[in-house]
Amino acid sequence: MTRKVPLANYLFTRLRQLGVGAVHGVPGDYTLRALDYLQPAGLRWIGSCNELNAGYAADGYARVKGISALFTTYGVGELSAINAVMGSYAEFSPVVHIVGTAPRNAYTSRAMVHHSLGDGNLRIFADMYAKVTAAQANLIDVKTAPETIDQTLEQCMVQSRPVYIELPSDMVAAQVPEVRLSVPLNVSPPKNTDEAEDHVVSAVLSRIYASKKPYILVDGLVAPDGIVDEVSEFARITGFPTFALTFGGGIIRGDLENFHGVHAGKFGTLDFTSYTDTADLALLFGPLLSDTNTLGWSTVPKKEITISLRRTAIELGPSSHNLHIKSFMQKLITRLDSSRLSARKPTPSLSSPRDLIKNLPEIDPSAAIDQDTFYLRISSFFRAGDIVICANGTPLVGGRDFVLPVGARLINSSIFLSVGHMLPAAQGIALVQCELAESGHTPGRTIFFEGDGSFQASAQELSTIIRYRLDVTIFIINNEGYAYERHIHGMDEEYNDVAPWRYLEAPSFFGAPTNGSYKIELHDVKTWGELDKVIKNAGFQDGKGLKMVNVRMGRDDVSTNFKAALQLAGRQLMADAK
Incomplete structure (x- = not known):
């Protein structure tokens, strides 16, 4: 007799076989029964503060691990996450988005179930997701569900883009043959003739x-x-x-x-x-x-x-x-x-950030920190194995000047550029580093550069970092608002301001332990001397626990050359408005 397993177990086991170690999401009544099958399949649940942030975290996890999983409830949950999934689609990040849906009979009867629009069309959200995912699956047929799962996951890996899987609540425990689980999925690149x-x-x-x-x-x-x-x-x-x-x-x-x-x-x-x-x-x-x-x-x-x-x-x-x-x-x-090759020799006329670092003048310890040289100077802090993350805004621009050691990696955005994306993404990346450590590897540090405005968009995920005791070093570039936008338009307008948070008090509010079981290190710096003292400290360099540095910079400070680009964008904006 063919041995059978619950459908949820089949799906989660396949994810584990592909290297997924954890699933991000927010529980909902359409997902609760399925969540019971995560741990038996070898997966860890990471509860995010909201579905959007869960999607961002899954995106970061996928960029390093090569695949990730996001689990949300129907309607309100999946729509909260769609912005993150769209970013993953635009930038080719392989996220498996599983949605717990109403039972199948609700669809056939066009029932007015909660989280719907009340018009009986329960397919509308799936139709939306078809536009921003590489493949879609609706697990409504016991006979075809395993094969459908396999094909969808293969497309996620082969195309390196998000996929969408609907898991009806009455299909969670449906018994399906286990036999396919013994055959590895085909995720190899296609061969050329x-x-x-x-x-x-x-x-x-x-x-x-x-x-x-x-x-x-x-x-x-x-x-x-x-x-x-x-x-x-x-x-x-x-x-x-x-x-x-x-x-x-x-x-x-x-x-x-x-x-x-x-x-x-x-x-x-x-x-x-x-x-x-x-x-x-x-x-x-x-x-x-x-x-x-x-x-x-x-x-x-x-x-x-x-x-x-x-x-x-x-x-x-x-x-x-x-x-x-x-x-x-x-x-x-x-x-x-x-x-x-006729052009094999180095080109003497071309310089590099390495040369710029060598020629930097000695710092005046009492001088204010500025964007022009901050990213060059902070490069001395990096080491092999580090994953360095730049949030959208001035860190994205400044990170162009990083000089990374061999074995370090940079994570940033290119086209979707969602404000708030990278703090939850840093949580997902730190989780991968944690999994590497648990499997016997020596992970690098997770180092994150975030503007103050971007930090405020998804600050709740600092609590997720603390909750799961992840190792993250955060440099908050605090210039009292959206400096990037100020130079495009509205230098002194209120809409480019943000509330003056006391950033270094956030870990306390978000439940950081005070008994020493999880290392918390907080620094407020505004001069080169203060920053230099922090990054040269051996305890800070170890990357363990949560480390936050509030780096105070000028309100309108951006790198000199890029300021011209922003001003050009501002002139174009005004010209387009005429």
Whole structure:
């Protein structure tokens, strides 16, 4: 006789097999029975303060672990989370969103159940999610449910995008065959045909060998495309001048001599346009070319010189080839003959943030901290294994100047840019670090840079960090409001102000223990000397427990070069209004 298991157990076991260790969410009456099956499947429940934050946390978890799970209730819960799921969809973060729904007969009878709109259309929320997820499943049929789950989870992994699974409350304990659980899911990248792959590899190599002035431009989708190692190796072998876009920061090894940092055009700390504007070849990896990521598209290379390489497409000028990038890159590297490269030597005219750090003047301990050099100077605090997270706003911009050690990683946003996203995401990332420690690995630290306005959008998740005793170091960039927006429009307007919170009292309010069982360290700094003393302290450097630094900066302080970009955006805003 075929052994059977409850459907919820089947779903959660599949998640565990894919590497998920915890499920984020908020309980609801349509989810409660299913939650009982989490622990038996080896999963941990992480209760967030609201569904939106749970979605943000699942997003952060997925960006590091490669997959995550979010569990909300029908209607009110799933709609609270949809903003986060949309961001995951836009930026290719593989989140499995499970929704506990009303029993099946409520749909057939068009019942006026709670959390609905009261019009009998109980499919409306699923219809919304179909627009922002890569695959959808409604587990209404016992016979097909296991196969449907498997196919949906495979799409989550293969496309690296969110998927949506409806689990009706009367299907939670439905008995399904266990046999499929013994067969691993097929999440391998699709294979290219040798003939098609060889043809395009040869075409790309011909362009590379003919180039006299090439460069490499790395964007953030290199990570979900699964080619971080390949792109780094390609940059190392060719020696071509290599830059990142903002979303691609931290992907290329910072110690490579030919890596020159983030390309932000004339609005960056370093301006590389004299080289990039006269180049004859741009190799663009993992592009997500939003206006913010490319400074109003000013750093997008000319199409006629660009070879764009994405997950399922290689574009050479006007022609596009449907090839999967992983095996393509491996073959490209294998067949690359470095002796035929005409541009192998370093380019002396190109500087890097490493050079800027070497030439920084000695700090005046009594001087106020400013955005122009804060992100360069704080780079000395980072070490291998760290995951450094930049919230949207001035930290996103400032993080372009980070110099990360080998083995450190940067997490930021590119296009969706939801304020409040990154504090819950930091919680999800810290949870992955905790899981690594529990499995015998040596994790790095979770280090988070957050503006005061962004912190106020999702501050409740500080309590989740404390509740689960996670290790997170937080630098709050406190400039009394939305400095990023001030420079676009409304420098002195009230709508760019935020309430003057006492940030360092938040851990106490959110239940931080006072008996020493969980380390809490709090610092308020406004001068370089005060900051230097904090980051050089061995106890602070260990990254254990919750550490918060309230970094006070000028109300309108942003980096000098980027100020011009914001002012240009402001002028464009006014011009568009006319």
